Amino acid sequence: MINRNLLYISVLLMFITSLPLYAADLPEDGTGENMADWLVVESTFSTIYIDKNMTAGSVSARIDTSFARFDPIENRLFLDRGISEEQILANKIDIIARKAMKVLDMKPEDFHVNIKVYENEIELWAAYERIFREQEGHKAFYIHKYRTVYISYENLGESVLAHEIGHAVIDSYFKILPPEKIRELLACYVDVHLKD
Numbered sequence: 001m002i003n004r005n006l007l008y009i010s011v012l013l014m015f016i017t018s019l020p021l022y023a024a025d026l027p028e029d030g031t032g033e034n035m036a037d038w039l040v041v042e043s044t045f046s047t048i049y050i051d052k053n054m055t056a057g058s059v060s061a062r063i064d065t066s067f068a069r070f071d072p073i074e075n076r077l078f079l080d081r082g083i084s085e086e087q088i089l090a091n092k093i094d095i096i097a098r099k100a101m102k103v104l105d106m107k108p109e110d111f112h113v114n115i116k117v118y119e120n121e122i123e124l125w126a127a128y129e130r131i132f133r134e135q136e137g138h139k140a141f142y143i144h145k146y147r148t149v150y151i152s153y154e155n156l157g158e159s160v161l162a163h164e165i166g167h168a169v170i171d172s173y174f175k176i177l178p179p180e181k182i183r184e185l186l187a188c189y190v191d192v193h194l195k196d
């Protein structure tokens with residue numbers, strides 16, 4: 001009987017101690033947000049976190065990657081039909097990430113970026129304030145420490161995503177980071193040449 005109780009307690013303890021592992025699966029992004037009900041979409045180069053009230057389809061609809069038809073591999077991803085909304089979104093993000101690396105001629109080893117899509121600017125700015133303890137009205141931003149792009153649904157588009165993913169590529173590529181102005185110039189170069 002004692003043994004059975006001990007077994008029960010140890011099983012219970014195992015269960016309790018395993019709970020935080022679920023939270024630990026989510027990346028540290030400086031916001032302290034509970035993302036348990038966020039939709040998570042995995043792509044080759046990215047993990048996309050989508051705030052509730054939005055779907056992979058609604059996010060995907062804001063991203064135009066028709067420029068991909070000029071590149072054989074991107075074109076294959078672009079033409080992939082009969083797949084889920086999640087997979088279409090994953091393909092679009094991969095097309096943009098591939099293009100950012102191609103435009104910059106930088107291929108960081110094991111490149112991966114998290115993308116957090118907030119419902120609106122108010123939520124995005126609140127996240128910024130939680131991270132930096134100051135207010136700022138950015139359309140989107142990237143924090144290399146967390147390997148994360150933060151963006152709002154209403155400002156979502158292929159150009160702004162290319163710019164921010166460009167920042168992730170640049171910061172992942174350099175062992176010693178160039179000055180901020182140079183990194184900004186390079187990131188702008190990505191969205192200028194996205195559709196070439």
Ligand SMILES: [Zn+2]
Nearest residue numbers: 163167184187
């Ligand atoms: Zn920038």
